[in-house]
Amino acid sequence: MYPARFDYIRPTTIDEVLDALSTREDCKLLAGGHSLLPLMKHRLASPECLIDLQDVPALKGISIDDDEIHVGAFTCHVEVETSAELERVCPLLARTASRIGDPQVRNCGTIGGSLVHADPAADYPAAILLLEAEFVCVGRGGVRRIPARDWFLEMMTTAIQSDEVLTHVCIRRRTIPAGAVYLKWPHPASGLAMVGVAASITLDEERRIQDARLAVTGLAEMPFRAYALEQWLVGAVCDNVPEFPDDGFTGISIIEEALMTASQRLDLCKIMIRKAMMASIADQSPQIVD
Amino acid sequence: MEVNGETVSRDVEPRLLLAHFLRDVLGLTGTHVGCDTSQCGACTVIQNGKAVKSCTRLAVQSAGTRITTIEGLEEGGQLHPIQSAFKNFHALQCGFCTPGMVMAVWQLLQRHPVPTLDQTKHGLEGNICRCTGYVNIFKAVDSLGMSNTRGSETL
Numbered sequence: 001m002y003p004a005r006f007d008y009i010r011p012t013t014i015d016e017v018l019d020a021l022s023t024r025e026d027c028k029l030l031a032g033g034h035s036l037l038p039l040m041k042h043r044l045a046s047p048e049c050l051i052d053l054q055d056v057p058a059l060k061g062i063s064i065d066d067d068e069i070h071v072g073a074f075t076c077h078v079e080v081e082t083s084a085e086l087e088r089v090c091p092l093l094a095r096t097a098s099r100i101g102d103p104q105v106r107n108c109g110t111i112g113g114s115l116v117h118a119d120p121a122a123d124y125p126a127a128i129l130l131l132e133a134e135f136v137c138v139g140r141g142g143v144r145r146i147p148a149r150d151w152f153l154e155m156m157t158t159a160i161q162s163d164e165v166l167t168h169v170c171i172r173r174r175t176i177p178a179g180a181v182y183l184k185w186p187h188p189a190s191g192l193a194m195v196g197v198a199a200s201i202t203l204d205e206e207r208r209i210q211d212a213r214l215a216v217t218g219l220a221e222m223p224f225r226a227y228a229l230e231q232w233l234v235g236a237v238c239d240n241v242p243e244f245p246d247d248g249f250t251g252i253s254i255i256e257e258a259l260m261t262a263s264q265r266l267d268l269c270k271i272m273i274r275k276a277m278m279a280s281i282a283d284q285s286p287q288i289v290d
Numbered sequence: 291m292e293v294n295g296e297t298v299s300r301d302v303e304p305r306l307l308l309a310h311f312l313r314d315v316l317g318l319t320g321t322h323v324g325c326d327t328s329q330c331g332a333c334t335v336i337q338n339g340k341a342v343k344s345c346t347r348l349a350v351q352s353a354g355t356r357i358t359t360i361e362g363l364e365e366g367g368q369l370h371p372i373q374s375a376f377k378n379f380h381a382l383q384c385g386f387c388t389p390g391m392v393m394a395v396w397q398l399l400q401r402h403p404v405p406t407l408d409q410t411k412h413g414l415e416g417n418i419c420r421c422t423g424y425v426n427i428f429k430a431v432d433s434l435g436m437s438n439t440r441g442s443e444t445l
Contacts (some may be wrong), residue, residue: 001326002305002306002307002310003305004305004351005303005304006304006305007304008304008348030351033346033347033348033351034328034343034346037328037346037347037348038304038327038328038346041307041326043329050304052350052351054351080339097366101416102331102415102416102417103326103341103394103397103398103412103413103415104331104334104341104342104343104394104414104416105328105343105416107340107341107342108342108343108346108347190329191415205292
């Protein structure tokens, strides 16, 4: 299979990228290409122009200061996975990256490309929602910082505008919760998340849940924070959490597919949430104090 | 682009996949197109030291890089140690997945010179074999680890 014809350009600055986006018809930004190129090979996408971002240094690199982590949009999954600094200050992100695809995919795929493409079964969205990250989007009109809860709008549709480029994903260090884990039930063939849960649970001295963050990918048309369930869990004894209420999952458009019905997938999700909660409690490490 | 140590330069359409560039333009047919959907890894080559699926790269994307294909592994007519291990442990049957598998093993050994079974399984998740059931592949990799640096010293 091969894509339809297109023009191809390789800018070296954000300015050149924005120029191309505003002057050319029907273009797509190309990062690692491991979401876009498969679509183009199937002719499900046929942009007239590809703007290859690999030579734009401003999009690359991981930088960490006292307040924030900045991950350049063109940072490959393998870099996130193997960054010792990131493992130290935000292990959830590094470990989530390690679950994406396979080694070859991780050598090419990028965090920005993945999060703009917003596949409903991608892995990063669960971690990103739990970490309450922010997306830095640059356009001719200026710079916008979009919080994760406002990023995913519909299936495979995000808040980025067609004349903008995502430059960074930012995480505020003081909002990184302790013991955050990502558990994934992979599709046996594709490896994508049938259900993926990012969880962080904090307990009080009597092992009651003091704070809960739960983010789910794979189950529904969009990844989501299970806010209602998080509220409901506060106060529950962690070793004896009752059955989840039905209204913990209202308004979620569960994807139905060949291996499992929607109802089975919801059951799987509930099981994965419990496992993730237990894993988070087991994983609790002391807060990093600088 | 540098391919197996040689500088090559061609005019190509932007939509030409790296796999097709290697196979059809350069005649290096050791790299195989299996699933063509980024899953099976039969198309795996090494680009700037990293294993990539050449069916999911445009040749123009890889312009300016250093590519090693399966053809680039042998030295002076001698099989590369990974190839020898595959031969000795019968880690191939039909051979279709093998070039990609060998390149993925090359990367695995770069990262883990003496890989555990878990590291081997994890490192080869991007490569599907329909013949061997993987066991002999794991044995071949294990033997390369046991011979310690031999797997990596010539790389």
